[in-house]
Amino acid sequence: MTLIPLSSMESVVDLSALVEAHSATLFRVAHSILRSPEEAKDVVQDVFVRVLKHRSKLSHVSDVRVWLIRIAWNLALDRKKRKKLEQFDPHFADTLVSKEVAADRAIDQAQRLRAVLQEIERLPNAERQVLLLSTVKELGTADLGRVLGRSEAAIRGLLHRGRTRLQNKLEGKL
Amino acid sequence: MSREQTRQDIDHILAGLSSVETPPDLEREVMAHLATIMREEPLQEKTGPRAMRWSRPRWFVVLPVSSFAALVLFLALHLSRSGPATPTFKPVDSTSVSKVLPGTSAPALREKVSPSLRIKAAPPKTPPRRQARLTLASASLSYPAPPAPLTDEEKLLAHIAYKADPVQVAALDRLAIEAKEQTEREDFHRFFNGGNE
Numbered sequence: 001m002t003l004i005p006l007s008s009m010e011s012v013v014d015l016s017a018l019v020e021a022h023s024a025t026l027f028r029v030a031h032s033i034l035r036s037p038e039e040a041k042d043v044v045q046d047v048f049v050r051v052l053k054h055r056s057k058l059s060h061v062s063d064v065r066v067w068l069i070r071i072a073w074n075l076a077l078d079r080k081k082r083k084k085l086e087q088f089d090p091h092f093a094d095t096l097v098s099k100e101v102a103a104d105r106a107i108d109q110a111q112r113l114r115a116v117l118q119e120i121e122r123l124p125n126a127e128r129q130v131l132l133l134s135t136v137k138e139l140g141t142a143d144l145g146r147v148l149g150r151s152e153a154a155i156r157g158l159l160h161r162g163r164t165r166l167q168n169k170l171e172g173k174l
Numbered sequence: 175m176s177r178e179q180t181r182q183d184i185d186h187i188l189a190g191l192s193s194v195e196t197p198p199d200l201e202r203e204v205m206a207h208l209a210t211i212m213r214e215e216p217l218q219e220k221t222g223p224r225a226m227r228w229s230r231p232r233w234f235v236v237l238p239v240s241s242f243a244a245l246v247l248f249l250a251l252h253l254s255r256s257g258p259a260t261p262t263f264k265p266v267d268s269t270s271v272s273k274v275l276p277g278t279s280a281p282a283l284r285e286k287v288s289p290s291l292r293i294k295a296a297p298p299k300t301p302p303r304r305q306a307r308l309t310l311a312s313a314s315l316s317y318p319a320p321p322a323p324l325t326d327e328e329k330l331l332a333h334i335a336y337k338a339d340p341v342q343v344a345a346l347d348r349l350a351i352e353a354k355e356q357t358e359r360e361d362f363h364r365f366f367n368g369g370n371e
Binding site for chain 2: 015016019020023024027028031032035037041044045048049052092093095096109112113115116117120131132134135136137163166167170171
């Protein structure tokens, strides 16, 4: 039986509290970028591994929640850089298709949803980031501003421009 | 496709991303993963910043220590090389040996010195420098090979060569030598006393 030092026990307690409070939010943040539950789970684990390694800096962090979301965001972006657009999970769009419609309409809807996801990936970085982070329901505009280092007005402007650009592109494509 | 349809599709995607369900065992898996990491790296998590501080190389500590180690190594090598580590063989004649140990002939010296030297050089626990000195001394005494004991004929010849008359050496016939000596004595007396007689 291995004895864990007292400082480690305190860290475990602190970490367990952090995991319980923020893991769901971090999972959604990572999933909004990666669209894969497995990879999003790996990102959440990596976030807390980093917290474990740098927990001495926790006392200097003013907003732990924003700090954790930034770590998850950066880790997810780093993972995404290794993947091509075609390597994203194609089944995510299929899971969103309504099961109550006819088969031919379901296929058409799935194609449209895949096109939306592809066009989101082609948006400018700032607009795409704001659009994806806005899907995390725990994050308001102020939170988005703190995570991305922008003002609330800038976040609202980016969100509007991104959505308009996405709609225009889809209309032109369709 | 209408603009409304496109807007609905965008909302559908964003809502789908927003409503993604977190795995029910996410927290447990994360904690298990962290526990595994903490078991694997107990020192790192225990010491934290102190461990990071000590892991950095400090030039003002490393430089003097490495300089001192290099000095000690140099001195050790220099002292070990200054001694006669490798014996060199030089031809030594018996006269030089006699000069080193006056009053002792080469065979006697070999008989007296060599066994003792052999005994001293034999133990393996002799310090390297002393052993090298002993090896060199024994090598000097045994090269060239000492002369063998003289036979009886050689002793007789040596006795004649160093103590008898050279004419005697040449004239081995004892009777002829005595006759010649007798003739010479008579000639001597005749020359000096002949006029008086």
